[in-house]
Amino acid sequence: MDAIEVNDLTKRFNSKDSVAAVDHLSFRVAEGEIFGLLGPNGAGKTTLIKILTTLLKPTSGMATVAGFDVRREKNRVRESIGIVFQEPALDWRLTGRENLDFHARMYGITRGEREKRIEEALKLVELEDKADIMTDKYSSGMKRRLEIARGFIHDPKVLFLDEPTLGLDTQTRRRIWDYIKDVNARERVTIVLTTHQMDEADYLCDRVGIMDHGKIIALDTPRNLKDLISSDLVSLELNMEGSSNDVEVFKSLDFVTEFREHNGFVTLKMERADLRIPAIMEVAKRAGIEILSVNLRKPSLEDVFLHFTGRRIRE
Amino acid sequence: MGISWQAIYVLWLREMKGMWRAKSRVIGSLGMPMFFLAFLGLGFGGASIPGMPAGLQYIEYLTPGIIGMSMLFSSVFAGISVLWDKEFGFLKEVMVAPVSRLSLVLGRTAGGSTVALMQGIMVLFLSTLLGFKIAGVVPVIVALLFMCLISVTFVGLGLVFASVMRDMHGFPLIMNFVVFPTFLLSGALFPIGALPSWLIPVCYLDPLTYGVDGLRGVLLGAGASDFSILLNFMVISAISIGMVSVGSFLFERTEVER
Ligand SMILES: Nc1ncnc2c1ncn2[C@@H]1O[C@H](COP(=O)(O)OP(=O)(O)O)[C@@H](O)[C@H]1O
Ligand SMILES: [Mg+2]
Numbered sequence: 001m002d003a004i005e006v007n008d009l010t011k012r013f014n015s016k017d018s019v020a021a022v023d024h025l026s027f028r029v030a031e032g033e034i035f036g037l038l039g040p041n042g043a044g045k046t047t048l049i050k051i052l053t054t055l056l057k058p059t060s061g062m063a064t065v066a067g068f069d070v071r072r073e074k075n076r077v078r079e080s081i082g083i084v085f086q087e088p089a090l091d092w093r094l095t096g097r098e099n100l101d102f103h104a105r106m107y108g109i110t111r112g113e114r115e116k117r118i119e120e121a122l123k124l125v126e127l128e129d130k131a132d133i134m135t136d137k138y139s140s141g142m143k144r145r146l147e148i149a150r151g152f153i154h155d156p157k158v159l160f161l162d163e164p165t166l167g168l169d170t171q172t173r174r175r176i177w178d179y180i181k182d183v184n185a186r187e188r189v190t191i192v193l194t195t196h197q198m199d200e201a202d203y204l205c206d207r208v209g210i211m212d213h214g215k216i217i218a219l220d221t222p223r224n225l226k227d228l229i230s231s232d233l234v235s236l237e238l239n240m241e242g243s244s245n246d247v248e249v250f251k252s253l254d255f256v257t258e259f260r261e262h263n264g265f266v267t268l269k270m271e272r273a274d275l276r277i278p279a280i281m282e283v284a285k286r287a288g289i290e291i292l293s294v295n296l297r298k299p300s301l302e303d304v305f306l307h308f309t310g311r312r313i314r315e
Numbered sequence: 316m317g318i319s320w321q322a323i324y325v326l327w328l329r330e331m332k333g334m335w336r337a338k339s340r341v342i343g344s345l346g347m348p349m350f351f352l353a354f355l356g357l358g359f360g361g362a363s364i365p366g367m368p369a370g371l372q373y374i375e376y377l378t379p380g381i382i383g384m385s386m387l388f389s390s391v392f393a394g395i396s397v398l399w400d401k402e403f404g405f406l407k408e409v410m411v412a413p414v415s416r417l418s419l420v421l422g423r424t425a426g427g428s429t430v431a432l433m434q435g436i437m438v439l440f441l442s443t444l445l446g447f448k449i450a451g452v453v454p455v456i457v458a459l460l461f462m463c464l465i466s467v468t469f470v471g472l473g474l475v476f477a478s479v480m481r482d483m484h485g486f487p488l489i490m491n492f493v494v495f496p497t498f499l500l501s502g503a504l505f506p507i508g509a510l511p512s513w514l515i516p517v518c519y520l521d522p523l524t525y526g527v528d529g530l531r532g533v534l535l536g537a538g539a540s541d542f543s544i545l546l547n548f549m550v551i552s553a554i555s556i557g558m559v560s561v562g563s564f565l566f567e568r569t570e571v572e573r
Contacts, residue, residue: 013572053411055571078413089404093333105325106412
């Protein structure tokens with residue numbers, strides 16, 4: 001059985017809206033998988049998560065989580081999931097431990113078991129010595145760690161993480177990535193996470209769905225997605241005030257297989273870019289185009305997004 | 316789907332911890348009822364008020380009304396404060412929990428009612444400093460029952476408002492156009508009979524009327540109330556059950572959009 005099955009799912013916030021926040025989505029997530037939804041702000045990731053966690057009703061279509069229908073079997077779905085919301089959802093009047101205790105009781109965990117699991121969870125996210133202070137004194141990283149602990153304390157089958165590292169520093173992000181991998185490996189919990197950071201999707205996810213305007217435009221392993229763009233990429237930063245901006249000249253180079261222009265950058269796709277740079281510089285010089293910087297790289301998920309949408313994720 | 320006692324208990328417990336950690340606010344909210352009691356009680360102490368039961372001091376007449384008022388305010392506030400949970404994101408944590416929406420409403424009601432009840436009890440005992448005489452243990456126990464019903468009713472009303480409001484912006488509107496009229500029309504300050512006759516039916520639609528009248532009957536003797544204690548009890552019980560039912564019905568349909 002799949003952990004999640006989504007079929008033709010649509011959500012319109014306003015019946016008059018021409019655009020749907022989630023637009024006829026269909027996909028499946030296998031048990032034990034770390035599944036990522038990668039997309040820019042407003043892509044519909046949070047809306048999708050809210051439908052899957054019973055907080056919002058879909059306008060049409062169906063979805064099951066752990067085999068239960070999100071519309072008709074809300075309570076069974078709720079019993080099967082854990083969730084870390086995009087914005088903090090802690091009670092600031094309670095301590096970290098009390099927040100976990102509240103949660104464990106709401107999920108009907110018995111006393112002995114409760115204390116044991118709270119202790120374990122606090123240890124995993126390294127908050128044992130901060131457990132008894134009010135959460136309004138926590139940093140955003142600590143809050144997020146506590147919420148991750150809370151998310152799996154009741155042994156969910158599926159754990160949803162909505163932008164789990166948004167706004168955190170690099171070091172904290174790394175730690176949170178490790179907790180996520182840890183939880184997934186130890187408990188075989190299926191994890192669905194959303195992010196707009198390619199490195200996060202690339203590092204954590206078994207499969208990634210690239211989402212834009214409520215649709216999944218590509219879905220595969222990060223490896224396969226990047227293989228869609230097998231060639232190297234060369235980005236040129238141009239001086240827009242320079243004498244010429246006739247970027248079309250790059251198209252005339254026979255080794256350039258694809259050409260894109262955005263905000264003063266030109267991205268060229270080609271094989272063996274390391275051998276081609278001199279020729280590119282030469283052409284630019286002759287056309288009077290001033291190049292400020294050159295960047296040669298292997299394709300990332302960002303390029304995959306660019307490939308499918310013609311835009312960058314952060315804009 | 317049944318009732319989860321564990322969930323009700325922990326929602327109640329959370330409210331108690333919140334109250335304990337905001338002790339000063341709870342104490343502070345006693346200020347208004349005490350000023351009302353002191354100034355109105357002293358100011359109108361010697362006045363003859365039309366329709367007041369014979370042989371009663373005004374402070375005696377007023378105390379059940381002010382108990383009702385302080386519980387009305389703190390109950391509606393407790394119910395509406397679900398919107399604060401929404402604002403701080405915690406409502407999502409509550410709404411994804413695998414318990415019936417009725418349990419959520421009952422837990423919330425239990426917590427809010429306990430806070431309101433404590434305030435009501437404090438007002439009752441403080442009123443003795445201003446000359447209110449408590450007739451004995453049994454009246455106090457029956458009064459507590461009425462006070463519970465008053466607070467359940469108005470926490471329920473607050474929850475009903477909270478489930479149809481987006482945020483706290485509408486709170487002043489509700490205070491001015493629902494809560495204050497409820498207080499003023501309940502006969503808390505003066506007998507309903509003194510109002511123009513076209514307003515009297517409105518008073519009879521006000522749940523607090525039965526709460527305050529019941530408290531008067533219980534604390535001051537049957538002669539002090541308009542209706543019988545039993546009638547008051549039945550009406551306010553029915554209203555409180557109705558409020559909780561409507562609240563949980565609305566919660567069942569609530570979506571958490573933000
Ligand atoms: N409560 C709401 N009411 C109306 N529109 C909304 C609401 N929540 C989200 N939207 C719209 O739906 C779209 C998707 O938003 P969201 O799911 O939050 O995207 P993401 O999480 O990918 O950033 C956006 O265009 C957003 O403006
Ligand atoms: Mg989002």
